[in-house]
């Protein structure tokens with residue numbers, strides 16, 4: 001159940017001007033929480049001259065800047081911290097590992113040290129983590145045993161072999177991934193996000209962490225100009241520009257697409273549910289959709305011909321074949337359930353994308 005009010009809570013939100021952050025800020029403001037946003041308004045996400053119109057205190061600063069963080073935290077004196085600021089492009093992280101590690105790992109370490117300097121520590125730190133820490137995630141082998149396969153090899157993908165097989169060559173069957181499978185990230189992004197989790201869990205601190213491993217979040221407000229993240233936003237932007245949608249591999253990549261407002265509701269629950277303290281929790285829908293089907297739905301809802309896509313066989317090293325979350329824990333600990341159907345969510349994303357591009 002969502003709280004009636006968060007009056008009296010001072011919430012410090014890194015990355016609060018971003019896609020998920022800006023909607024979370026509005027949800028928390030509606031509950032009368034006192035909000036401080038700390039965000040460097042990264043140009044790749046926000047463009048060259050962003051106009052940010054959000055409730056609360058906006059502090060433009062970089063998570064890598066320890067002095068700026070200390071100043072902002074001293075002003076806010078947070079009771080709750082939500083850490084969203086991050087570099088988020090899986091593909092880009094392979095080309096720019098230093099930037100990704102600096103921001104995602106170094107930034108989190110600096111945030112933790114700055115929090116430890118506070119006279120009164122917050123009660124909880126909620127991390128926007130990712131399903132990318134699972135790599136390929138959970139599968140069943142021929143004998144019905146759960147296994148987590150190693151990341152796919154580019155040499156195999158180059159031969160058009162996209163699915164996952166066991167050592168004997170038997171096809172593995174994807175299943176919803178629960179939180180307890182061992183992490184096996186297949187990208188620099190995933191590794192840097194896993195390190196954020198470890199930092200929050202391994203540091204001696206007076207607060208408790210809540211780690212939300214998000215699946216693919218989509219919806220209105222996701223940057224249409226950032227080419228490195230948000231496949232559905234990228235599809236909308238490309239389709240509206242008259243381009244043919246390039247469907248990678250054989251089109252049978254699957255994702256668990258979860259609507260942004262459902263994710264925001266999970267963050268609100270993570271800020272107040274006692275059962276969430278110290279826990280790592282998947283946030284998704286528990287349902288999977290192929291990229292091919294998602295592209296068709298987007299074209300339809302934009303009123304465009306569904307022939308405007310091409311299955312190219314192209315692939316990206318570090319991409320995951322199938323992703324779907326086991327959300328049993330989220331239902332139990334956050335008393336949360338996703339309630340936006342994929343078609344309803346896509347209709348909202350398409351309508352927003354059309355408004356933004358006209």
Ligand SMILES: NC(=O)c1ccc[n+]([C@@H]2O[C@H](COP(=O)([O-])OP(=O)(O)OC[C@H]3O[C@@H](n4cnc5c(N)ncnc54)[C@H](O)[C@@H]3O)[C@@H](O)[C@H]2O)c1
Pocket residue numbers: 014015016017018019020021038039040041042043045046061062063064083084085086087088103107128129130131193213214215216217218223
């Ligand atoms: N969107 C998804 O599908 C998804 C999935 C899994 C996890 N996540 C995680 O959720 C969080 C938010 O993602 P989002 O989709 O809202 O991304 P986003 O890019 O829209 O928002 C990130 C925000 O962080 C800010 N930022 C980036 N670098 C910064 C820095 N050095 N200092 C201060 N601020 C900085 C950006 O300006 C931006 O406003 C990220 O941590 C991401 O890893 C997102």
